Amino acid sequence: MKRLLVVAATLTAVALAVSSLAHAGQAPVALSAPDIPISHRDRVYSSDQFSNTVSVIDPASNQLVGVIRLGDTTPANFSPLYRGQLLVHGMGFSPDHRTLAVVSIGSNSVTFIDTQTNAVKHVTYVGRSPHEAFFTPDGSEVWVTVRGENYIDVLDGKTFEEKTRIIVPAGPGMQIFSPDGKYGYICSSFNPETDVVSTADHRIVGKVAQASPFCPNIAATPDGKQVWFTLKDVGKTQVFDARPPFALLKTLDTGPITNHVNIVHNSHGMFAYVTVGGLNQVKVFRTDDFAQVATIPVGNLPHGIWPSGDGTRVYVGLENGDAMTAIDTLTNKVIATVPIGQAPQAVTYVPDAVPEGDGTANTQPLGAAGSAVHITLVTVGRASAGNANAPTSVALFDQGLLQVLQAAVTGLQASQPYVLGLSDNADGSGHIDVLASFKTNPAGSAIVNTLGQIRQVVAPGTPEGADHRRYLVIAPNLGSSLGPAVQVQAL
Incomplete structure (x- = not known):
């Protein structure tokens, strides 16, 4: 009996130790979601604007798997008969981690890619100069910010065809959803206003004033309490309450060419990671008191950023460095830099993207894209x-x-x-x-x-x-x- 009690106590201690290391809820899901440890089944993707490729990285080895070519380089894409994609730029993924949604701003398209096979499943053409596309948390819809117009194009999450449009101020920059799927938060690139939209009926239910008109990126914390957005033209990052009445909470001076922001939850707490392109840095802020806790040099013009499924890393695309940088979030140190395609823009980390096999199908070597x-x-x-x-x-x-x-x-x-x-x-x-x-x-x-x-x-x-x-x-x-x-x- 004593031996059984000792064994039980030991197992309980081990279980508690393991649970203390688990900090659930990385972007873009809720805090209650389980963490997913880094493995060879995961993939990191970047949208490479000038090579018109999607770079695919295995985060377990921090090596490039290959690139998915969506279009040709210049001047081949000048032809009136050109059918490929142009200026590959934005990126999101489905809640089941099986589909990428890749936006090309020059060809006004959203390309849907199977994460297991890297094959194109569908291409949907939308209005002028779309910027980003994200699935709703239930996967039923894909919202596309059509930055050259005044609306969000709402696509069916299964057929990828247009269902409806949500009219907003001209130049919607990006949207992200609350973890519970109740709200969509849409910042603007042309007007100093972020709109909050009810996903149930597509109606605007709140507005937040931006300190400037040019917001390229927005992120919601997995606890459902805050929304962070960046202002590229004035070098600021703002935070507002994710719940009604959506009050502004903080304005931070982050630096010239402030690009993207994303949220990480790890054993040290919850943090916002902000890429500051003009300083070649990533700045890290606590979400509870907004204190800056780290400045990480990363390379030329950091742009997109996304955390791993367990929050132990964030990956950063270096737009003028043609590389992906991996940062250990517990030490806030760069641990790897991987060559990728030209001028990476958006970045996503998709846990368990490749359930089986090596996931190399339909990829090509980097070649001239690097x-x-x-x-x-x-x-x-x-x-x-x-x-x-x-x-x-x-x-x-x-x-x-x-x-x-x-x-x-x-x-x-x-x-x-x-x-x-x-x-x-x-x-x-x-x-x-x-x-x-x-x-x-x-x-x-x-x-x-x-x-x-x-x-x-x-x-x-x-x-x-x-x-x-x-x-x-x-x-x-x-x-x-x-x-x-x-x-x-x-x-």
């Missing part, structure tokens, strides 16, 4: 190579005949016109050929894109004499002329 050159621009007078605090990162994505150039610009005057160009001289003096004109946002930052045959004049190692070498610079746009360069290429 081809890019990375450059930094620094403030004039500080042009030292390897400057960790360089205000501007540039990625030059190889498309074959052409290159897509994307610059994540910070450190400039707010709301002012500038040009990104090629200068004859490394110090920015001399003639400047303008590649792109842009205006900074209220945080003095901008995302600048241009396209052309650029690589041969900016890539490091160009032989002297093969071409007249020129250098990337940023200069004020004075209208009839350009001012002296304020940022120059680091050498």
Whole structure:
């Protein structure tokens, strides 16, 4: 009897120890849901905007499984007969973890992909420039924010065909649902207003004022108490009560090009992880008192972020780094960086996405989708190579005949016109050929894109004499002329 009591006590102690490690309810489900330990059956996905691919990662090994190609690179996608997807961007997944919903903003589509086979099941075409798509918690509907219009396109969760539309202020940016499925929270990219919609009848039941018009991302805590959303143009993150009357709780200054936010619950508590593209950092905040508890350097232009099924990791897409970074949430340290496709945008972690087999069907090697050159621009007078605090990162994505150039610009005057160009001289003096004109946002930052045959004049190692070498610079746009360069290429 004594032995049985000892064994029972030991088993009870073990059970308590195990239960103390389980912190249920990772995004996007309720706190009561069980955690799902990381395994080879899980997958991390990123939507790769300029290679028009979906990258697939095995988180148990932190290795790339392959890419799912949804479209061609430029200029092949210029043809009027082109049938592939263009500018692969947003991403969500079904509650049963068997279907991805991938939004392509250039081809106005939502592509539904089987997670087991990586095969396309269906493509639904919606209105102008959709941004994100998410399933309702019961899987009955898919809500698509049509950012170029003034509505949410509501699709049937089985047939993927349109059921109805929810009219909202122009430019809905993203929606997420309360864990109980009662509400849909829709932030705006064009109007300073987040709307709360009843999922039962598709009616707006609440409004929350945004500190600025440009919200790209929104997340709900698994306890159903808070909603967090980011403001890319002013570098802030706001929090409001997820329940009526949906009162604003906190506004945080997070930094230039604040991109995405997501929620993690682990043995240390519940936290919001925010990607700050202009600082190349992920910032971590407690959800109870909003205190910042960590700043994690991750690489160039962090964008999408999503936690593992047990909350022990978050995965971050590096838009100008063409990589996925894995962060241990208990130490808040980077533990792996995996090369992926060009300019990753949204990221999702899908536990048990591949119930059987190796899950490699219908994937391709990374190949040309991983081809890019990375450059930094620094403030004039500080042009030292390897400057960790360089205000501007540039990625030059190889498309074959052409290159897509994307610059994540910070450190400039707010709301002012500038040009990104090629200068004859490394110090920015001399003639400047303008590649792109842009205006900074209220945080003095901008995302600048241009396209052309650029690589041969900016890539490091160009032989002297093969071409007249020129250098990337940023200069004020004075209208009839350009001012002296304020940022120059680091050498």
